[in-house]
Amino acid sequence: MKTTHPVEASGFLHHKSGYEVPVRIRAVPVHNPHGSIIGAVETFDELEQTDLHSTEKSLPGSVDDVTGVASRAQTKSLLCEALAAFNERQVAFVVLRLRLQALEHFRAAFGPDAASSLLRVVARSLVSDLWRTDVVGRWADDEFLVILNSRNDESLPLVRERLRRVLANDSIEWWGETGVPCWFP
Helix, strand or coil: CCCCCCEEEEEEEECCCCCEEEEEEEEEEEECCCCCEEEEEEEEEECCCCCHHHCCCCCCCCECCCCCCECHHHHHHHHHHHHHHHHHHCCCEEEEEEEECCHHHHHHHHCHHHHHHHHHHHHHHHHHHCCCCCEEEEEECCEEEEEEECCCCCCHHHHHHHHHHHHHCCCCEECCEECCCEECC
16 A cells, blocks of 8 residues: 555456456555554445435336336436436446347246246345446346446446356246246347
8 A cells, every 4th residue: 555545446256156346455554663654444335226216206107117227218317317417517427238139039038027036036136246336227128228336438348347257147047947048139
């Protein structure tokens, strides 16, 4: 530690179950009686996406009943807010459209309850793998829209690849059968 001031950063830790957990990392220098730095204390605090159900802006219809993420209407509203912030203050953001491959075939084979369960698993994976300032919304029956706030196009390939890897491993077990993988169009 080269500075005598506490340092704070954000990053990911790899959970023992295999997924990445967004964390805030803080490092505080430890001084000896003479004022020299002899070490540092690091803390890791898990970051969670704001629960849409508990926000003051939550209105009826703002949360998708199946997945628990922002509804299409709420996602459109949040996308308009991101566009306005970009126009007014040049606040960068990235939009990803994610589609579940062959969800209709899965629904036909295993039923609507299995498809809903798969959608919930995907939504939870997206929410847990992104920053709490990012938005995950249900865009269509088999699509999610992700708004990555305060990001630039340089970080897009890394985020996109991380989400692809996480979602490629998502599936559900339904009467001994596994679910369908996710993919990016």
